[in-house]
Amino acid sequence: MQLYRVPVQIIPRPGILDPQGAAVAGALRSLGFDTIADIRVGRFITVDVNAASAADATSAVRSMCEKLLANPVIEDFVLEEPTLQQGGQS
Amino acid sequence: MQLYRVPVQIIPRPGILDPQGAAVAGALRSLGFDTIADIRVGRFITVDVNAASAADATSAVRSMCEKLLANPVIEDFVLEEPTLQQGGQS
């Protein structure tokens, strides 16, 4: 077993209102960042998980997302590549 | 000018207590995901910005992070690679 870190991006589904993103975009524009076209705000979760392989780590985290981490009613999720961490169980 | 999407990860600084991460980890463990070592919950922001180049897009978003998007007292931020989007101004 190795310790992998799997980063997860969770973002509001397209078409779902993102009031937070809109407020942040407005604030940045009024600070002079007028090149902003759009901002969406979601959650970023890093899951450190023990697994036999990177593929296993990814599939475990995918099922965590489906089960708990993302709310399929309003959110989509994307898994990033796992990275091997120090200090996994052997 | 092109439209770039710059994804930003914002994560609690090491040493800052993350009760949300702890709660999610506990919940997942009790759902049977017992290989979890640790979970941290942060924010994921996608910034769509008009810029002359990917490097410009990155540097604009970096200064947005320094100014507003992240609070250095409690958070670190990481910029991901910009990706070119459809529909930028020309």
Next chain:
Amino acid sequence: MSEVLPRPGDPEITAALVREHGLTESEFERICNMLGRTPTFTELGIVSALWNEHCSYKHSRNTLRTLPTEGAAVIQGPGENAGVVAIGDGVAIAFKIESHNHPSAIEPYQGAATGVGGILRDVFTMGARPIAMLNSLRFGSLDSARNRYLFAGVVKGIGDYGNSVGVPTVAGEIVFDSAYDGNPLVNAMCVGMLREDELIRAKAEGVGNPILCVGARTGRDGIHGASFASEDLSEASEAKRPRVQVGDPFTEKLLLEASLELIRSGHIVAIQDMGAAGLTSSSAEMAARGDVGVTIDTSRVPVREAGMTPYEILLSESQERMLVVALEGHEQQVREILFKWDLTAEVIGKVIQEPVYRVTEGDRIVAEFPGSALVTECPRYDVPAEEGREAIARRSIDVAATKELAAESDPTWTLLQLLAAPTIASKRWAYQQYDSTVRTNTVIGPGGDAAVLRVRGTDRAIALKTDCNGRYVTLDPRVGGRIAVVESARNVACTGARPLAITNCLNFGNPTRPEIFFQFKEAVAGIREACIALDTPVTGGNVSFYNESPTGSVHPTPVIGMLGVIDSLEHITRSTFRNAGDVIVLLGDCTDEIGGSEYLATIHGAIGGAPPACDLDHERDLIATLLEAIRAGVVASAHDCSDGGLAIAVAECIMADPGKMFGADIDLGAWDSLSLRAVLFGEAQGRVVISSGEADRVLEIAARNGVPARVIGTVTELAEGLTIRAGGRVLKIGTEQAAAAYHEAIPRIMDAAPQSAAIEETEGVKV
């Protein structure tokens, strides 16, 4: 006038499409007759939205008409966004309750949040500043992870939205019963205050006046949400998830401030929120109320997404939007007020002479209906009503014969079970998530019999409470309907308030089933009788049908939202005991009834027997007695006797306020001829537990009003605990032990099971 032609790309109008829009064949014929042609796709969408149950009240209107709606205090009865009553000194109160059951079943957090947002808008569009929120919630048993998830999500959704807008949530009720598995009830009530001369109505007027769309942009949220609210919950609803609307309390707060400023500015003639069926229903209703024509250009509506069709723009249920009719020539002033609050306002149409409801997309007419036919031609149905056999069978169960469990030989055991039953136990876990003190008017917040808010600038206060016992309504809808009203009235009276008027939210199953429609008609009849007896007219409300899940219909649950007035701050009375040494008096009488009780449900898992009788004359006299005694200054505390009966009521009096606990020594020997469990845990109506330093005066006032009253004990110090002597037995329990059972029951369930609690506490996460 040019012709209305199908829009390129519109689907063909087929029988299947008509059915998908929830319209029957005969309704479709009605539309064709009204138009003299086949409707376009856009028109079909409009009618389907307006004629679905949620907007049209087609199954309920005739029954609702029987409710008493007039009274000296009523300034605005049903028919507007909210009812309005005068409370004296030129101050008026606007209030209304509304359901958001189906959205909350799918996405509890957003469903509850947007429910709060909608009812807030209904109140501030009357020109009233929202001053308090209440709610009435029903969930299945907390044994299920799904129900815990729904409960946690709904509570957080209510809290986050109301807290952010800055309106205190001050009272409510929460009941857990497996009848609500799969179909929770989420009813939110908003109360606002205005000066009588600030009232504004949602009535389009003045040919040439511009119509503006104000607030948030329109997206594809919740298209067909209204027809969705009128369907049984089923597997199919799961697939409808993208219809979920997301609330934005921040925009709501800006909209609230901007709207009140706009109304006071004199630049507008009408304002209405875009709630169910969005732009369609708000514009059609405003036009019908004013008996004028309107024309709306969908291409001028500010949208959030590119490529939205008129159909989508008309039916979108994007939140935090308003429709405003301004005075011609005042558009700029209107815009300026909205800009100040960082909101937009676009002119999207106008009031016209021609009696039509017309929608254009630029120059192209995409929908047109004659006059106010859309609203007036809406079908009304009188469907068959017949009591269900199951209900009759349940009511006929001889519950007095229910065998006692061995453990019940110690009534202390039973008391502890009931104190920890989630329906009875303290709801602090939930209401601590609600800001109940913002705006600094809350004299009595959540946890009392009713909430009390002072009215600044006067010596008055108002009292508020929502109530309903759905179990009683299941067993006998007429009696249950009456009890919902009298219980809410007793609750406000216990704080010293004269019950003034009600709003109601009628949550029922599928009305086309005769046994459901029977429940509906009978419950409304019961409400009517009680409202007449107590002189508390109905100023508005909401009907939610189709509350069913695969396991059956919910308990019929006609929730009453009661408003009362306290004429002097001095008369505000709390429910828990105040002083050791005070004498405890029971107003009203014990009976042998245990039908429909929480005792039967919790201890025996049974729902049966007849609910307790409800004597309306007695209830009226009881309230008169209570108020007279309170005004005479001889009542230290007053607590309504309801779920769990007299033993629970007394236990609550000693420990519901953790900061001020007492003991009590009670003797119920006067009722030794009745069954012990009925005396302790029966839910006989018309009873109030009072503590007083001048019990003789209380007894004298009761006697004069013809209300039975009896001294049943004394308030003692905390260390003495609770002793109740009854039926030759002695129930004895430490106050702190009772308090622990009562206060820790729900936290124990929600927090101590780490898996569920953690899952539910994490924002927007689904089990």
Next chain:
Amino acid sequence: MKFGVVTFPGSNGDYDACHAAADAIGRECVYLWHKDHDLKGCDVIVLPGGFSYGDYLRPGAIARFSPIMNEVVVHAKRGAPVLAICNGFQVACEAGLLPGALLRNASLRFVSRLVTMRVENDSSMFTHEYYKGQILSVPVAHGDGRYTADPDVVARLEGEGRVAFRYSSTGGDVSDEDNINGSVNGIAGIINAAGNVLGMMPHPERAVDPVIGSTDGLGVFHSLLDGVTA
């Protein structure tokens, strides 16, 4: 002495703060609009409770860039009093008027209730009407009140007596049980190094009138009255 209460978009405690100043201690109070650049000659600035900008991103993060905040910072630098309550405390931290940050409550739940807190500093311009160790009952209502700062910052706050209030039992004991949001050392309120900015999560402006339950917040306002000359 004149009070000015800032109204940010999403503020909802502005009204209560103004009422406290006007009704409870009878001082003039005006609202200051977030887009303005003028403090209208106010002596005491209140950053009120609420959800400025919806608390989006982080509570207080967007509000600190409001135009009026430039003036508030100048006012504070001059040594004039700023009372930052609840969301105002969050804004003040984001704006650098106070050290540290306020994070999501450890319970992950919003908490609205009457709390007891112990007075730790009885000599500041905000607290000299209280005595050290006094127990106050004051309402809280927040979801993000967990005060956090680097250990050396916390050590300095403690060492310099700049912790104004600490959550405690009714008997004055400080324990995890009474720490309603998980703040470091149970900190409920802090004062800046110059002593003229107080940030606190509990709401003193909601505890100024017996009819609504407590008058224990009055001391903050009375202290300001005695300590500052207009």
